[in-house]
Amino acid sequence: xxxxxxxxxxxxxxxxxxxxxxxxxxxxxxxxxxxxxxxxxxxxxxxxxxxxxxxxxxxxxxxxxxxxxxxxxxxxxxxxxxxxxxxxxxxxxxxxxx
DNA sequence: ATCGTGACGCGTA
DNA sequence: TTACGCGCCACGA
Numbered sequence: 001x002x003x004x005x006x007x008x009x010x011x012x013x014x015x016x017x018x019x020x021x022x023x024x025x026x027x028x029x030x031x032x033x034x035x036x037x038x039x040x041x042x043x044x045x046x047x048x049x050x051x052x053x054x055x056x057x058x059x060x061x062x063x064x065x066x067x068x069x070x071x072x073x074x075x076x077x078x079x080x081x082x083x084x085x086x087x088x089x090x091x092x093x094x095x096x097x098x
Numbered sequence: 099a100t101c102g103t104g105a106c107g108c109g110t111a
Numbered sequence: 112t113t114a115c116g117c118g119c120c121a122c123g124a
Binding site: 002025027028031038039040042043044045046047055058059060061062065067068069073092 | 102105106107
């Protein structure tokens, strides 16, 4: 398969960095905006990237953060004013449009 | 060269 | 609404 290029990684990082506090985006949206063939690529990048991106503003399309990060992530979002109802963020309201 | 492994997503039931 | 299956795709063993 086509390896991930540095440029693609840069695009994803730029996109994530562009999400304003108080808003969130999804792996799928970022993949589309960065012109990647699969949201999994974004997930892989997020998982491996060690820079200081606002990773907590990236959630799944269902409005739920990945299970192992849920606690801290929802806490950080709440601190920014993004309220989660029963562990789920209302994407309809806080979804960031690129 | 294969195979297992995910911070994923959508269609179906 | 939740649960599952299946497609997705780069990576490391």
